Amino acid sequence: xxxxxxxxxxxxxxxxxxxxxxxxxxxxxxxxxxxxxxxxxxxxxxxxxxxxxxxxxxxxxxxxxxxxxxxxxxxxxxxxxxxxxxxxxxxxxxxxxxxxxxxxxxxxxxxx
Amino acid sequence: xxxxxxxxxxxxxxxxxxxxxxxxxxxxxxxxxxxxxxxxxxxxxxxxxxxxxxxxxxxxxxxxxxxxxxxxxxxxxxxxxxxxxxxxxxxxxxxxxxxxxxxxxxxxx
Numbered sequence: 001x002x003x004x005x006x007x008x009x010x011x012x013x014x015x016x017x018x019x020x021x022x023x024x025x026x027x028x029x030x031x032x033x034x035x036x037x038x039x040x041x042x043x044x045x046x047x048x049x050x051x052x053x054x055x056x057x058x059x060x061x062x063x064x065x066x067x068x069x070x071x072x073x074x075x076x077x078x079x080x081x082x083x084x085x086x087x088x089x090x091x092x093x094x095x096x097x098x099x100x101x102x103x104x105x106x107x108x109x110x111x112x
Numbered sequence: 113x114x115x116x117x118x119x120x121x122x123x124x125x126x127x128x129x130x131x132x133x134x135x136x137x138x139x140x141x142x143x144x145x146x147x148x149x150x151x152x153x154x155x156x157x158x159x160x161x162x163x164x165x166x167x168x169x170x171x172x173x174x175x176x177x178x179x180x181x182x183x184x185x186x187x188x189x190x191x192x193x194x195x196x197x198x199x200x201x202x203x204x205x206x207x208x209x210x211x212x213x214x215x216x217x218x219x220x221x
Contacts, residue, residue: 005156040213042200042211042212042214044211063115097207098144098204098207098208098209100146101158102158103155105154106155111140
């Protein structure tokens with residue numbers, strides 16, 4: 001049982017480049033989330049999808065877009081990367097919105 | 113005032129001792145509380161959840177909730193070096209889950 005799978009694990013982008021972070025879960029969870037984690041800031045919610053077909057902004061959505069492709073997959077897109085987006089990104093899922101997250105292994109993104 | 117506050121630590125305890133990790137929250141309407149453990153360079157992992165006042169035990173872990181005082185604690189009995197990690201408190205308030213910045217625990221031999 002793979003749980004939550006994120007790709008890639010590491011990425012270096014130049015300022016202005018775009019990329020998509022992929023996330024897939026095989027637990028039949030309804031809700032999926034994207035967080036970023038920065039030193040001293042804790043985990044901050046970027047976007048979430050409470051159920052298939054819905055997406056909503058979290059605390060820090062600027063500069064990001066998301067797509068809930070189906071129940072399993074939830075992708076995060078950076079259209080024009082900025083150094084301020086250097087962070088560790090975590091995807092998570094839960095059966096019930098906000099309860100009992102399972103996190104993916106994370107993507108360490110550096111924007112230069 | 114931060115919504116969820118934790119002492120960043122490090123909290124250093126000797127092996128076999130009880131580690132006590134604390135978390136305070138600002139909104140009296142908060143209804144659910146979670147503890148996640150995060151090893152260095154790894155993703156957070158849910159270890160405890162608590163929804164009502166009092167204690168909840170799971171193995172060596174005990175979560176304590178006091179809604180009147182707006183704090184939630186995690187006790188780790190018989191601490192082991194493998195418990196060395198950062199412990200994140202998360203508080204659910206009106207469909208918004210807020211994480212604290214975590215307390216780093218070091219269990220020394």
